[in-house]
Amino acid sequence: MADLVERSQREDVAILQIAHPPVNALTGPVRLALAAALDAAIADPAVAKIVIAGRGQMFCGGMDLTEIEGKDAGLPLAGLAARIEDSPKPVIAALHGLVLAGGAEIALAAHHRVAHAEARLAFPEIQLGLVPRGGATQRLPRLVGAGPALELLLSGRPVSFSDPRLRGVADRIVDGDLPRAALVLASELGDTPQPRATAAMTQGFRDPMAYQAAIAKARSETRAGPDPAAEEIIACVEAAQLLPFEAGIAREGDAFAELAASDRSRALRHLYNAERRVGRLTPEERAQPAEINRVAVLGGGPLATQLVVALLERNMGVNWGTRDPGMLRDGMGEVTRLMRAAKERLRLDEATLTQRLDKLDLGESRAMALSVDIALIAARGQGAIELPDGVPRVKVFPDAVDGLGIRFGAPLSTSPLAEILTGPAAGPGDVARAAALLRRMGKRFLRASSTGPSVGGRIMAALHRAADALVDMGEDPFDIDAAIRDWGWPRPPFELRDVRGLAEFAGAERGDGARNWSAALVQSGRTGRNCGRGFYLHGTSGPRPDAAVTALIDDHRPRADPPRDAEKLRVLLLAALANEGARMLQEGMVARPEAIDVALVLGQAFPRALGGPMQAADTAGLFRLKQALDAADHPDRAFWTPDPLWADLVKNGRRFADLNG
Incomplete structure (x- = not known):
C-alpha cells in the first residue's frame, strides 16, 4: 500500500506523490495509502507543510467504477477530502495534466492549489449519471459561485485553470517547474497558525441574488431535457448556500447513493466500460508492427472522397487511385472544397491547409497501391489490384469480406464509430494495422467476426x-x-x-x-x-x-x-x-x-x-x-x-x- 503513495521531504515540507499508473485513480487502496501518508506527515514534528502531487502524466484522473457497485469501497472519498481539509498543517495540491473526479475533489479540499498552465480540471460524474461524492458540489461554489460551478459540474468537460470561471481556485498558475512552485508557496506560508479551509470560504456567496438566479437558470434549462443527475447537482449546489457545510456534504452523499442505484446510471456506467473494452486486441495482434503513415484509397465515388478528407484531416499521407485517373479531377475539387470547409473546425491556417493537401497523391490504382501501410478498397473493381507484401487489403464498402473489412458510421466525418470485420482470411497483422488506422482517425472501434454484415447493420435491419x-x-x-x-x-x-x-x-x-x-x-x-x-x-x-x-x-x-x-x-x-x-x-x-x-x-x-x-x-x-x-x-x-x-x-x-x- 505504501508504494501507491511515495513520500519524500524537502526541508520541512513532506511531498506525498500518488503513484498508481496509468491515471493515478483514487481507488480504495490509494485512498487508504494517501490517508496513512497524510496522518504520518501530520504526526511528524519535522513536517510543517504537506504537498500532494501525482506521478506521471497527470495529477489524478478516473474512478474505480467497481466501487460504485459496493465492492472494495475502503475509505470514502468524502472522508479522505475531510481528512485533507481538517489537517492542522497546510496542504498544497500541486496539479498537472488532468485533474478529474476524485482528484479534483481532493484538490478542492486542499488548503492551497498550484496548477501548471496546461493542467485541466473536470468533474465527469454527470456523464455516468452521478453527482460528485467527495464534496465538490459544496466546495466549488464556495470558491467560484453557483454560475461557474454549475457550468463545470453540469458539463463534465475539462477546463483550464486559467479559465475565468475558475478564477481564485488556483493560488498560482505556472508554466515551468511545478514542484518548485509548490515548495516556494509552502515557504511563503511561513508558520500559518490555522490553514484556510475551503469549507469556511464564502466568496462564492457574496451575491446571494446572483447565486439564486444561477440556480433558477440551470433548473429552467434542465427541464428541457430531464436528467436526474443534473437535477441533483443543481439541488446540491443550492444546498451549499442554504445548509451548513456538513449537511450539504450529507445531501451530496445521499444523492450519489440514490443515483448510483438507478437504471440510468447503471446503463451509463455499463456503456463507459463497454466503449473501452470492445476494441481490445489480442496479445498476438498487439505484438504486430502497426504504424500507419500513408494510406491507399482505391476507387472513386462519395465514400472514397469522404475517406480521403478524413485521412487528410488527421494529417496522414494519402494515395488516391482509380482505374481511370481522369475521374479523380472532379474528386480532387470536392476534396479541396471539403477541406476548406473544415479549415475553421480544425483550426488550420492557410499554410497548414496547403501542407495537408500536398500529402495527397493521385494516380492509377496500381501505382497508388505502392509504398503504403494499408489499402482501403472503397469501390468495386479494385479487388484485383496487387498490393506489396504485408499491406492489408481492407474493404470499406458494403460487400462480402474474405479477409478484412471496415464499416464506418454515417456520416463518416462525424460518426465516432467504426467496425472491424474479420473474415476467415484475416490475420493478426491485418487487424493490428486496421486498429492503428482507426486510432489515428480518432474512431472508436469494435470487433466482429463477419463475412460482410456489420453489427449495427444487422440490428437496424431487425x-x-x-x-x-x-x-x-x-x-x-x-x-x-x-x-x-x-x-x-x-x-x-x-x-x-x-x-x-x-x-x-x-x-x-x-x-x-x-x-x-x-x-x-x-x-x-x-x-x-x-x-x-x-x-x-x-x-x-x-x-x-x-x-x-x-x-x-x-x-x-x-x-x-x-x-x-x-x-x-x-x-x-x-x-x-x-x-x-x-x-x-x-x-x-x-x-x-x-x-x-x-x-x-x-x-x-x-x-x-x-x-x-x-x-x-x-x-x-x-x-x-x-x-x-x-x-x-x-x-x-x-x-x-x-x-x-x-x-x-x-x-x-x-x-x-x-x-x-
Whole structure:
C-alpha cells in the first residue's frame, strides 16, 4: 500500500506523490495509502507543510467504477477530502495534466492549489449519471459561485485553470517547474497558525441574488431535457448556500447513493466500460508492427472522397487511385472544397491547409497501391489490384469480406464509430494495422467476426423488420415512430426510411406472411423525402403524418383493436433487437453483448441513457421480453421465435451482462 503513495521531504515540507499508473485513480487502496501518508506527515514534528502531487502524466484522473457497485469501497472519498481539509498543517495540491473526479475533489479540499498552465480540471460524474461524492458540489461554489460551478459540474468537460470561471481556485498558475512552485508557496506560508479551509470560504456567496438566479437558470434549462443527475447537482449546489457545510456534504452523499442505484446510471456506467473494452486486441495482434503513415484509397465515388478528407484531416499521407485517373479531377475539387470547409473546425491556417493537401497523391490504382501501410478498397473493381507484401487489403464498402473489412458510421466525418470485420482470411497483422488506422482517425472501434454484415447493420435491419411486422399486426407506423421518439431515440424507423429513401429498404428480406411496407409505398409512387412523400409528407415545416399512408396500409390489413400503447410497442421492438443480438452471440459474430450496445449507441444514436439494446433488455427483464416474443401474433416465426439463449439465461437467473466477462 505504501508504494501507491511515495513520500519524500524537502526541508520541512513532506511531498506525498500518488503513484498508481496509468491515471493515478483514487481507488480504495490509494485512498487508504494517501490517508496513512497524510496522518504520518501530520504526526511528524519535522513536517510543517504537506504537498500532494501525482506521478506521471497527470495529477489524478478516473474512478474505480467497481466501487460504485459496493465492492472494495475502503475509505470514502468524502472522508479522505475531510481528512485533507481538517489537517492542522497546510496542504498544497500541486496539479498537472488532468485533474478529474476524485482528484479534483481532493484538490478542492486542499488548503492551497498550484496548477501548471496546461493542467485541466473536470468533474465527469454527470456523464455516468452521478453527482460528485467527495464534496465538490459544496466546495466549488464556495470558491467560484453557483454560475461557474454549475457550468463545470453540469458539463463534465475539462477546463483550464486559467479559465475565468475558475478564477481564485488556483493560488498560482505556472508554466515551468511545478514542484518548485509548490515548495516556494509552502515557504511563503511561513508558520500559518490555522490553514484556510475551503469549507469556511464564502466568496462564492457574496451575491446571494446572483447565486439564486444561477440556480433558477440551470433548473429552467434542465427541464428541457430531464436528467436526474443534473437535477441533483443543481439541488446540491443550492444546498451549499442554504445548509451548513456538513449537511450539504450529507445531501451530496445521499444523492450519489440514490443515483448510483438507478437504471440510468447503471446503463451509463455499463456503456463507459463497454466503449473501452470492445476494441481490445489480442496479445498476438498487439505484438504486430502497426504504424500507419500513408494510406491507399482505391476507387472513386462519395465514400472514397469522404475517406480521403478524413485521412487528410488527421494529417496522414494519402494515395488516391482509380482505374481511370481522369475521374479523380472532379474528386480532387470536392476534396479541396471539403477541406476548406473544415479549415475553421480544425483550426488550420492557410499554410497548414496547403501542407495537408500536398500529402495527397493521385494516380492509377496500381501505382497508388505502392509504398503504403494499408489499402482501403472503397469501390468495386479494385479487388484485383496487387498490393506489396504485408499491406492489408481492407474493404470499406458494403460487400462480402474474405479477409478484412471496415464499416464506418454515417456520416463518416462525424460518426465516432467504426467496425472491424474479420473474415476467415484475416490475420493478426491485418487487424493490428486496421486498429492503428482507426486510432489515428480518432474512431472508436469494435470487433466482429463477419463475412460482410456489420453489427449495427444487422440490428437496424431487425428494427425495420420488427416495425413492419407491427404494422402487419395492425399498428400505425406513426404511433410506432412516436413510441421510439418518446424513448429518446431520434431515428424512428419510418421517418429514417424517408430520409434515406425508401428504395434502400424496399428490397429487404421479410419472412413468412410479412410485408415490406417500404416496397408497398414505392409501388404507389412514394419514394421518401426526396420527392416530398414517403411515409410522411415533407415540406418546409418538417415531416407530417399522412392520412393517405394510413388509408393505403388499412387497405391491406385490419387495424389492431385496441392498438398497443407506446410501452407495449417499445417492449416488442426491444425484444426483437435483443433477439437479433442473441443470434449474433450464438453465431459467434460478436464475443460479448456489450459490442452490440456500443454499435447501436455510437453508430445509430440509440439512447445513451439506456446503455444499448442488450443492457436495456436486462433492465426491462429477460423473462418479460421472452414472453413478448412468444406471444407476438405474427406468422414470421423465424424472426419472432426467441433464440435458445433466452431460455438458458432465464432458467439460470442470468442476464446478458453476465456474458460480458
